[in-house]
Amino acid sequence: MTDYLNPAGLPYPEYGMNPGTATRDWVFAGGMAFDFQSMARRADAVSVAVETRLCLEEIEEILHAAGASRRDVVKMTCYLSDDAYRAEFWAAYKEFFGDGPYPSRVTYAVGIAGGCRVELDAIAVRPRVQAG
Numbered sequence: 001m002t003d004y005l006n007p008a009g010l011p012y013p014e015y016g017m018n019p020g021t022a023t024r025d026w027v028f029a030g031g032m033a034f035d036f037q038s039m040a041r042r043a044d045a046v047s048v049a050v051e052t053r054l055c056l057e058e059i060e061e062i063l064h065a066a067g068a069s070r071r072d073v074v075k076m077t078c079y080l081s082d083d084a085y086r087a088e089f090w091a092a093y094k095e096f097f098g099d100g101p102y103p104s105r106v107t108y109a110v111g112i113a114g115g116c117r118v119e120l121d122a123i124a125v126r127p128r129v130q131a132g
């Protein structure tokens with residue numbers, strides 16, 4: 001069984017996508033500080049650090065909807081619109097995950113829709129519910 005997760009009720013499905021999917025064993029979650037009304041970066045994403053936190057918070061909502069947490073994330077693929085943002089991104093990312101352990105991570109500098117500077121893709125192990 002597959003669960004399609006959109007806990008914030010954002011209009012992703014209108015555009016042929018979903019921010020999260022969970023199977024019995026895995027949770028796949030994306031995060032982007034994107035405003036669907038303006039089709040641009042959210043106004044509250046005032047810095048790369050804030051934008052990174054907004055993306056991670058969106059992922060965390062999806063993880064929670066699947067019964068998982070940030071500690072269950074095993075792999076992150078991170079996209080930055082400019083490599084010059086790497087240090088600010090790293091600091092916000094590390095702050096979110098605290099003292100670790102940290103998931104495996106790759107970071108690419110690429111073009112991102114709507115003037116966004118950060119987009120994240122997470123894979124987590126879905127915890128098993130223990131009976132009784």
